[in-house]
Amino acid sequence: MNPYAIHAARIAEKIQEAPGIYTFRLLFEDEAVASAFAFAGGQFNMLYVAGVGEIPISIVSDPDRARELDHTIRVVGRVSEVMGNLQEGDTLGIRGPFGHGWPLDEARGRDVLVVTGGLGCAPVAGAIEYIFRRREQYGSVKIMHGVKKPRDLLFRERFDAWRQHPDTEVLLASDVAGRTWHYHIGVVTELFDEVEMEPERSIVMMCGPEVMMRLAAEHMGRRGVPRERMYLSMERNMQCGIGLCGHCQIGPYFACKDGPVMRYDRIAPFLGRDV
Amino acid sequence: MAEPRTRKIKVDVLARVEGEGALDVTLAGDEVRDVHLRIFEPPRFFETLLKGRHYTEVPDIVARICGICPVAYQMSAVHALESLFDVDVGDSIRSLRRLLYCGEWIESHALHVYMLHAPDFLGVDGALDLAASEPEILQRGLRLKKAGDIILTLLGGRAVHPVSVCVGGFSRVPPVSELRTLLEDLKWARDAALDTVRWVGGFDFPNLVQDYTFVALQSEAEYPMNEGDVAASNGLKAPASLFEEHCEEHQEPHSTALHSHLHGKPYLVGPQARLCLNHQRLRPIVKQAMADVGLNSSVTNPHQSIIVRSLEILQAVDEAIEIIDAYEAPAVPAEHVVVKGGTGMAATEAPRGLLYHRYRVNAEGLIEEAKIVPPTSQNQARIEEDMRNLLPTLLDREDGEIAFECERLIRCYDPCISCATHFLKLNIKRI
Amino acid sequence: MTDRCAFKLPRDRFDDLLQAIRQRNYLLLAPVERDGSVMWGEIEGSRELAWGKADSQAPGSYRLEAGHPERCFEVTHGPQSLKSLTFSPRQKLVHVRCGDDGLTFDSEAAESKPTAVIGVRACDLAALKMQERIFIEGEYADPYFKARREKLLLVAVNCTRAQPTCFCASMGTGPAAESGFDLVLTELEEGFLVAAGSRTGEEIIASLNLDAAGEPEQEEARQAVEACAASQTRSINTEQLPQAMYAAHDHPHWDDIASRCLSCANCTMVCPTCFCHAVEEVPTLSRDESERIRVWDSCFTPEHGYIHGKNMRPATRERYRMWLTHKLAAWIDQFGSSGCVGCGRCITWCPVGIDLTAEVAALLEKDA
Amino acid sequence: MSEVPKPRLAVFKFASCDGCQLSVLSLEEDLLVLGGKVDIAYFPEASSRMLDGPYDLGLVEGSVSTPEDVHRLSAVREQCGKLVSIGACATSGGIQALRNFIDLDVSAVYPSPEYIDTLSTSTPISEHVDVDFELWGCPIDKQQLALVLGDLLAGVKPRLPGSSVCIECKRRQRTCVLVARGEACLGPVTRTGCGAICPGMSRGCYGCFGPADASFPPGRSQANSDALALHFHEALKMDAADVVRHFRGIHGYMDPFKQTAAKWEDDG
Numbered sequence A: 001m002n003p004y005a006i007h008a009a010r011i012a013e014k015i016q017e018a019p020g021i022y023t024f025r026l027l028f029e030d031e032a033v034a035s036a037f038a039f040a041g042g043q044f045n046m047l048y049v050a051g052v053g054e055i056p057i058s059i060v061s062d063p064d065r066a067r068e069l070d071h072t073i074r075v076v077g078r079v080s081e082v083m084g085n086l087q088e089g090d091t092l093g094i095r096g097p098f099g100h101g102w103p104l105d106e107a108r109g110r111d112v113l114v115v116t117g118g119l120g121c122a123p124v125a126g127a128i129e130y131i132f133r134r135r136e137q138y139g140s141v142k143i144m145h146g147v148k149k150p151r152d153l154l155f156r157e158r159f160d161a162w163r164q165h166p167d168t169e170v171l172l173a174s175d176v177a178g179r180t181w182h183y184h185i186g187v188v189t190e191l192f193d194e195v196e197m198e199p200e201r202s203i204v205m206m207c208g209p210e211v212m213m214r215l216a217a218e219h220m221g222r223r224g225v226p227r228e229r230m231y232l233s234m235e236r237n238m239q240c241g242i243g244l245c246g247h248c249q250i251g252p253y254f255a256c257k258d259g260p261v262m263r264y265d266r267i268a269p270f271l272g273r274d275v
Numbered sequence B: 001m002a003e004p005r006t007r008k009i010k011v012d013v014l015a016r017v018e019g020e021g022a023l024d025v026t027l028a029g030d031e032v033r034d035v036h037l038r039i040f041e042p043p044r045f046f047e048t049l050l051k052g053r054h055y056t057e058v059p060d061i062v063a064r065i066c067g068i069c070p071v072a073y074q075m076s077a078v079h080a081l082e083s084l085f086d087v088d089v090g091d092s093i094r095s096l097r098r099l100l101y102c103g104e105w106i107e108s109h110a111l112h113v114y115m116l117h118a119p120d121f122l123g124v125d126g127a128l129d130l131a132a133s134e135p136e137i138l139q140r141g142l143r144l145k146k147a148g149d150i151i152l153t154l155l156g157g158r159a160v161h162p163v164s165v166c167v168g169g170f171s172r173v174p175p176v177s178e179l180r181t182l183l184e185d186l187k188w189a190r191d192a193a194l195d196t197v198r199w200v201g202g203f204d205f206p207n208l209v210q211d212y213t214f215v216a217l218q219s220e221a222e223y224p225m226n227e228g229d230v231a232a233s234n235g236l237k238a239p240a241s242l243f244e245e246h247c248e249e250h251q252e253p254h255s256t257a258l259h260s261h262l263h264g265k266p267y268l269v270g271p272q273a274r275l276c277l278n279h280q281r282l283r284p285i286v287k288q289a290m291a292d293v294g295l296n297s298s299v300t301n302p303h304q305s306i307i308v309r310s311l312e313i314l315q316a317v318d319e320a321i322e323i324i325d326a327y328e329a330p331a332v333p334a335e336h337v338v339v340k341g342g343t344g345m346a347a348t349e350a351p352r353g354l355l356y357h358r359y360r361v362n363a364e365g366l367i368e369e370a371k372i373v374p375p376t377s378q379n380q381a382r383i384e385e386d387m388r389n390l391l392p393t394l395l396d397r398e399d400g401e402i403a404f405e406c407e408r409l410i411r412c413y414d415p416c417i418s419c420a421t422h423f424l425k426l427n428i429k430r431i
Numbered sequence C: 001m002t003d004r005c006a007f008k009l010p011r012d013r014f015d016d017l018l019q020a021i022r023q024r025n026y027l028l029l030a031p032v033e034r035d036g037s038v039m040w041g042e043i044e045g046s047r048e049l050a051w052g053k054a055d056s057q058a059p060g061s062y063r064l065e066a067g068h069p070e071r072c073f074e075v076t077h078g079p080q081s082l083k084s085l086t087f088s089p090r091q092k093l094v095h096v097r098c099g100d101d102g103l104t105f106d107s108e109a110a111e112s113k114p115t116a117v118i119g120v121r122a123c124d125l126a127a128l129k130m131q132e133r134i135f136i137e138g139e140y141a142d143p144y145f146k147a148r149r150e151k152l153l154l155v156a157v158n159c160t161r162a163q164p165t166c167f168c169a170s171m172g173t174g175p176a177a178e179s180g181f182d183l184v185l186t187e188l189e190e191g192f193l194v195a196a197g198s199r200t201g202e203e204i205i206a207s208l209n210l211d212a213a214g215e216p217e218q219e220e221a222r223q224a225v226e227a228c229a230a231s232q233t234r235s236i237n238t239e240q241l242p243q244a245m246y247a248a249h250d251h252p253h254w255d256d257i258a259s260r261c262l263s264c265a266n267c268t269m270v271c272p273t274c275f276c277h278a279v280e281e282v283p284t285l286s287r288d289e290s291e292r293i294r295v296w297d298s299c300f301t302p303e304h305g306y307i308h309g310k311n312m313r314p315a316t317r318e319r320y321r322m323w324l325t326h327k328l329a330a331w332i333d334q335f336g337s338s339g340c341v342g343c344g345r346c347i348t349w350c351p352v353g354i355d356l357t358a359e360v361a362a363l364l365e366k367d368a
Numbered sequence D: 001m002s003e004v005p006k007p008r009l010a011v012f013k014f015a016s017c018d019g020c021q022l023s024v025l026s027l028e029e030d031l032l033v034l035g036g037k038v039d040i041a042y043f044p045e046a047s048s049r050m051l052d053g054p055y056d057l058g059l060v061e062g063s064v065s066t067p068e069d070v071h072r073l074s075a076v077r078e079q080c081g082k083l084v085s086i087g088a089c090a091t092s093g094g095i096q097a098l099r100n101f102i103d104l105d106v107s108a109v110y111p112s113p114e115y116i117d118t119l120s121t122s123t124p125i126s127e128h129v130d131v132d133f134e135l136w137g138c139p140i141d142k143q144q145l146a147l148v149l150g151d152l153l154a155g156v157k158p159r160l161p162g163s164s165v166c167i168e169c170k171r172r173q174r175t176c177v178l179v180a181r182g183e184a185c186l187g188p189v190t191r192t193g194c195g196a197i198c199p200g201m202s203r204g205c206y207g208c209f210g211p212a213d214a215s216f217p218p219g220r221s222q223a224n225s226d227a228l229a230l231h232f233h234e235a236l237k238m239d240a241a242d243v244v245r246h247f248r249g250i251h252g253y254m255d256p257f258k259q260t261a262a263k264w265e266d267d268g
Ligand SMILES: Cc1cc2nc3c(=O)[nH]c(=O)nc-3n(C[C@H](O)[C@H](O)[C@H](O)COP(=O)(O)OP(=O)(O)OC[C@H]3O[C@@H](n4cnc5c(N)ncnc54)[C@H](O)[C@@H]3O)c2cc1C
Pocket: A044, A055, A056, A057, A058, A059, A071, A072, A073, A074, A075, A076, A077, A078, A079, A080, A081, A119, A122, A123, A234, A235, A236, A237, A238, A239, A260, C303, C306, C307, C308, C309, D159, D160, D161, D162, D216
């Protein structure tokens, strides 16, 4: 199979999550492609806009329902901007799924700590849904999410829904206050002090800005969570998605094929570094 | 006696004429009082900028004087410098240079004929307007222009500001096999050029006859491009090195361009001049085409310059094919140059007419003084004279119509595609 | 040098070898003189090889000079390795059509013509093996590399002349070609020694009716290659790698390199193992069609380390560090051996002659 | 269905050789495509139909070299939605910016200087007004022009690589003239885009695409012209004046070429 082959997909639904943030529900045009497609939570697709380019975007939908692929995209630059202007019925291209997702098997029987920042909640969303659908297989679930401003909070209903699950905590933080913000004001790591955790039986999943993840990991480490049970989703320049183009290297790892979800003990020496 | 004014003109200045201009006309009743073709293209001071540069840099710098005919500037420059350094490029380099020049003639003439001049006869504002009405004509024009571009690109790396021309020859010459890849397009272009001659030959030409003094290079062997003496229809014949003794420049108050006079009178350079002084040396296919459209070698109606240009496209295409067929790569791409101090001059035939360069170089090969006389500046005075002849026949017309006719006449001379022609603002003062 | 069953190929029968290969429908590529160096060029016979030429390389300098008049492999390696033949500098991937009914994608077919490459060096074979590991032995196989690789017939030449920039001996990759070829030649005073490295190679030799080489020729070849190894002046001390490279991350010497390095990427372009590439989107002006084209890229470009809002390697210091750390350290962790095969191309073709062996030595010294 | 008006394109000229505008006319088939996509409202080189603004997209060729230019340019800026400067003159002042390094005394060169209204400098468009994109090259490259026009008309932010000419030179498998012949070449510090045509013609690059922008996103060029200049001097045995001339060429007014030349001028 040619890993560079792109498949057409139609935008079945476009939801505006916040200003400049959209969730696209995509359906493959080709039935054969659609039925063969399977993915794990935390994997990503290369989404392609004709004449503009391809960017890596996490799959946020439920791996159990691989026919409908949800991608939440923040408009930040050249490709994402044009993508944000696409409408229901338009087609784009998909290549994927690529990378390694969240350690959902390893997490079985453990307490799950999810730490996210900004749009970082999107790539974990699919995994969280997956866990809740198998609620009994996992220990407690604690979701800690930070945003810069209250306005940046996405998936408000999802957070509310998650909160309803047994043995689950959802803690939100915003750097600055706002009229409708009833949650913590401050950075996400401050939430760590508000939750009870049993470090030795926990597994951590993090996604967000690299500095935030590094600080959070160090913090968790101090609380006693073993480094090999912390997982970080990394972002790098990706041109191929399959570990060949060389752009996404982090030390000896390729963020695309060895990640994007990577074990903290492995990448810690390279975090905040340029090689 | 050396006149102080003359001496001042000799200071290194090149007032470029391609660019913007305006025409000021003062009419006093039925009398044409004043005609000023004002060129206000900002002067770029090339002659000053060349001072202190190394002679090897000259081809790259002077190319930037004009993006439409950079090869002409490069050719005049390298010939002037080679004449100083006594470099004799062999036949093979000579014919490659001619081929390069053919490319520029084709490109520049096709652009003028199709994009700039023909619309005047077709009643449209620009050639792109033909996209809907006569797409095949427009496409033929674009493809013909491209036939010139591909020669330039193959020999020089790109069509605008080619990079391979150097004193002594070229930085790289193509192997025979590479040149041959051009033949197919050029054979198409030869047919297209013939069609072009027939097409423009059928245009409706306003009746206007001018009394010209033509100046062009003249060479025994061939229709002039890179070589020849300076000849004039008044009988003058002199080596190019004596050009300045016959053609003098002076500054007109109303223009940043310097005007040229031959022995004190306006004259015309360009296709019409070349044809008049060299028609015997046209290639057979061109002579035949000329006879077919019933054109005489002395074209005194400026509007018919479009036919002459088309004939020169045919000439250049046909010659390009012959050069390629006969081509053998030279032993070395460039002759060895031994630098010496002194002054070198040369003139070549740019698409729009004779282009003269003079350089004074020191023993280290640095330029001490440069003088460049472009064709448009030589034609300036002549264009004003034409206006003076044209205007009395237009006095009863609306200002707008007068403007159109004047612009149209100026365009006949292909001053440079960005020049006065289109940017022209006509100010008519009636007193 | 492993002793294979070697045969004598007289100089005047060299062309027979080439013709035997050609008869098997291979296009012949060999180092031919082009613009002052040697490049892979298509040849019809031995005449077009660089007879009587020798190259002389030094940091930032390459000259083609007169050499032994009867030899054609005195010229060692030009700027090209096998890389350009398998990992094309410009490879179309997908053609996209944008119609009213959406997008259609046509992947470019992966095809190649049988091609015999004459004059492949040991370092090139080592690099090819490395690139095979990257491009076709990993999780995803690159179909274009694979198609090209499968159609190659490799005629290696043992190096009997080292350049001052060569250090393959210290990297354990040369100067003798040990494996990975179809045929291997050694150029001797009187003709060549030829041996096979594959079934095809054996068949070709068999078709030529050559005499088996005697001990004197074998000895001459052995000595020539050994002398070549012994003549190498540069080396990299690989013992402390990769850790020492990682440890040198904050070494002040990176700034010193950055003051000299141009970030021009020549080193990565000529490096036979560097594999970075970018994908360019080339739409038509009308936008009804577009092409996705893969081109060689480098960690020295301004865009290489960029993600939205942040450049991981904003300046030359970080870029050079990326290149050297990747070559000599991360590579070992990624692919099991060093990314440097000691061909010295990056030293010769660096416009300002930056020499990685010297830079590594400086970096591995304890902080000044 | 009511017809959506086509975007209006205007092409303006300041001090220049017209070569970059010519590149628009040399787009060949694409010229017809362009004609179909936009309303060419103002393009004196191509048509006598000159419509008033505002325009959606303006291309500006040429540098600012007269007092009049300054005023005209600000009017142009006001009339254009997006403004793109094209070519060396517009992006860096062009070859005529060499005047910025000499004492240009108009009275010394023109017999009647009172008629010559010129500034003593030639400066890039971006020194006077904001530009939305700069297309480099002397002349610009047709393919780059088509890409950028295509992007702008499709509402996409144009993006061109900022890496060196060397990359393209090597991709095209050319022999390096600097290394193999010891000829001065600015390729390592010049931005890619031309197709490495000078080395392709067996000669050194003279920097007509401007300093390579070693930073991304685009910003001040970090090209290490100092190191290359030193190499020219030490390995190629160039004297200081020669080094100055190499960096003070078509983009002599652009940093870091400008600074490198200045340093060697002081030393020389
Ligand atoms: C594994 C992974 C998962 C991600 N998941 C999500 C997600 O779920 N939602 C989301 O919103 N974002 C996600 N991102 C981030 C997203 O990929 C970026 O926001 C996106 O690439 C930005 O592209 P842009 O063109 O809009 O931005 P720009 O800032 O215009 O460009 C950024 C990218 O363009 C490329 N680039 C840079 N310079 C050049 C150049 N000169 N030429 C060509 N290309 C260049 C680079 O790849 C660079 O990373 C993810 C990233 C990764 C790695």
